[in-house]
Amino acid sequence: MKPTKILFTRFLLVFCLILTLFVTQAFQAMAGGRLVDLTHPFDETTIYWPTSKPFLLKKVHEGVTPKGFWYESNDISGSEHGGTHLDAPAHFARGKWHVDDIPLERLIAPGIVVDVRKRALNDPDYLISRQDFLDWENRHGKIPQNTTVLVLTGWESFWPDKKKYLGTDRPGDVKNLHFPGFSADAARFLVKERHLGAVGLDTPSLDYGQSKDFMAHQIFGEANVPGFENVCNLSTLPARGFRVIALPMKIGKGSGAPLRIVAEIN
């Protein structure tokens, strides 16, 4: 064969290989990735704040009707803030987004998991720090803008044991709340220096249990950053390479809402 012919054949081979790769990738992406549910169910074990109205499922009908067909129906009630739920920015920041104001692009976005279990699991008053995110960046690169930042403290493994998860199982007892949350410095870092899109974790609150001023809530709220609380199954996710799909019940003027949150792994 002539040298040009050999070159052409080699080129054709490489071309086909690259094309196959991209076509596969495109089809995979369009078909969607593997789905992981990050949501606790709402039932009689669902954990709410000690002062909040818990979830109640009240049976309206369950059985065969006089007309001969099966029929089940229930009423539901509870606080906006309990179980796996959304904190709208308006929860702690006047005039900021309510549930129904949040653009879908903030709720469906690329996500990362920052694993702080080594520091948090032995310290029920752990404050998630700026250093936790810098450590993650050392291994995975700078957190891109508009990322949904999820923090795995390990608290998800205590659910639904109220005493271990909240620090107390007594209704109204807010003095003995103990679980990790974001330090004000970490919240400011994520907002001002990393321009995150949304934030979430596997504890009952963005602020740690002993917080009295709820600074993380205030900082994220002022920046119109939605918060996802009582998230679970974060330990099954990779550090990056997935999309978070976080769809709250669309409560008009809600300060929060029950949230169904799912990861779609690329």
Next chain:
Amino acid sequence: MKPTKILFTRFLLVFCLILTLFVTQAFQAMAGGRLVDLTHPFDETTIYWPTSKPFLLKKVHEGVTPKGFWYESNDISGSEHGGTHLDAPAHFARGKWHVDDIPLERLIAPGIVVDVRKRALNDPDYLISRQDFLDWENRHGKIPQNTTVLVLTGWESFWPDKKKYLGTDRPGDVKNLHFPGFSADAARFLVKERHLGAVGLDTPSLDYGQSKDFMAHQIFGEANVPGFENVCNLSTLPARGFRVIALPMKIGKGSGAPLRIVAEIN
């Protein structure tokens, strides 16, 4: 230039063009498509079944706390079945999936819109027919298995006018319900011959207003097909080429649930 060289150059041009196309497509698909919210908000105008407990948002706190920061919180209550919501198969079919049993792959899947406005808008007792789907298939090809089939009757344009949307605005008045729904024959066709994944429409119910036996509910329920009711903005979607992301509140043993439903257009 030699003929081989000319061929090579042309080939290179075509190669670059095709590659660019696929790379663009892959990146677009990975970044996600345009998002459209198909959900009515929950507020004092939200339409519920005349016999159901309506949605209630009860303020717990709104204002500056003694500690000096802003705080808003509410309690919510209502029937599982109202506003934009999910009907779990268990609603009308004993032993079938409750809300928390439904696999995520049934909730996040490729969708189509079947526009029956020409037939339905002048007939508040319209029964969506097998022919409506065959007509769609004549233009767009056979409905693939596991598709989320959405039907646009045009009823979404009457929301939130109860008299027009339900046929009645009197509490408890189920005798005067008038709106389109699926015929039993259409439900059987979609289940047995098209093996759909989920079903939805822009009216209050899978069955038409005057139904007494709720056959569409029974047929879809028996086949473990989740239903999405009081969906909106279907008139803004293409007939196909989008994904439906339908995430209900994860109610343990729920027969239905408030639903956030979104389309992602390719």
